[in-house]
Amino acid sequence: MRQLRYGTLIPPGFIVEQASREGAEVRIAVRHQTRWGLCPGCGTQSGRVHSRYRRCLADLPMAGRPVRLLLLARRFRCGSVCCGRRIFTERFDPDVLAPWARRTTRLEAVVHTLAIALGGRPAARLARRLVLPVGKDTLLRVVRRRGSPPPVPPTVVGIDDWAWRRNRRYGTIICDLERRRTIALLPDREPATALEWLSSQRQIAVVARDRGGSYALAAAKALPHATQVADRWHLMENASRAFLDAVRTSIRQIRGVLGATTVDPLLLTAAERIQHEGYLRREETNLAILGLAKEGAAIKEIVRRTGHSRGLVRKVLRGQHADVFRVREHSLEVHLPWLEAQWTAGLRNGAELWRRLRQHGFRGSLRVVTEWATRRRKAEKADCSALGRTPSARTIARLLTIGRDGLSKSETITVAAIEDGVPPLVEARDIIAAFQGMIRKRSLADLKPWLARSQASLVASFAAGVTKDLAAVAAAISLPWSNGQTEGQVTKLKLVKRQMYGRGKIDLLQARVIGAA
């Protein structure tokens, strides 16, 4: 068995002269192995010692005790005639000890890793537990000093903004989309700042950016030959918003259509009948309130005479209490009473219902009956109050765009009424769906016909926006690059920023976000 020697515990290149304990601390006096030094001015070797001095260095802890190396360092005289330096201090392998450093390189590396992973305060807490002799400020200083390694020159970048402070101050983040990492943080989102950075990276061939014009402009100026890609996520989002706007524009017609719908209570399921009765009650209320208002009664007066709350009266008068209820013709119509009875008796299996119903002369398919069962189940769960208010534009937009299978019976009724009554909205929906499908399926050939088709529609202004940014939108459809990844990096960045509390200075943030990879 070999004996453990002090020499194996300290960084290579040094010789232990003496070791002692001073309180909790282990102190090891060391000197350099070599007898000469290299002049940093001229590279000449010199063994002529001018003087000695002590360097006190923190090193990795040993068996739970902090370690201090007491290094007796030397100054040499430079013997070269041509050299301007007369005296120089001895240098060490930078992998062991940097000039002027107060920590060994191996300790510094641990400290750096810790600071990058956790940030100042949490890293300091962990460092204390690990007996590493560094405080919060030292940790941050190490991160700052080490900075971040220069990135591999990128060819495909994503650029986006991110919030330093929500709605107050924004910065710019740039990601290498091929290597999937953040490569730069800029202190603001000014076009000039982005322009300057992009100009220094002439090799960039593709820039993915959102549809805000300023990055597009900066990229066009800095890298006129680069392909710009509109962000797919934003395109999808903008398309959905365009449809929502179309719904808002059509809301008057929608209200008209929904208000005109009628219901035959005999065709309703039991649950629907309850809802329908509620609907009739509310309708009655509305009529009474509106009638009084027409006669010139003030809100106070209406409240007194009808006994309804002030809030409700206000709502009705504002037209926010309008109701909707309608069912469509159904192929199951004549069988509904029978089905309803079976359902109430507890038979709720669609296939079984269909088999029995066929014996009653039903010629329809299995699907019709299972669909009825599904809707019946939903109707049972349906919240009666859901029928009590006019759906908002947002809700209507959602109902019109999700598949029929996802709708409850009352929602299906609403959707059908709007589809029948407001055809331009149906067209707008189809146009938006076509756009989103085009992006998903990467079918660039459809773009031109799509633009022609949408020209006179409710979403014409969205189409005009697409035309304005045509090349970038086309690139978004045909190229694999997208800014979605950059958004992911922004999320990561926010996490790091939150850990840093108020100390989120950009160089520190940059060091932690970029140095961490």
Ligand SMILES: [Zn+2]
């Ligand atoms: Zn020299």
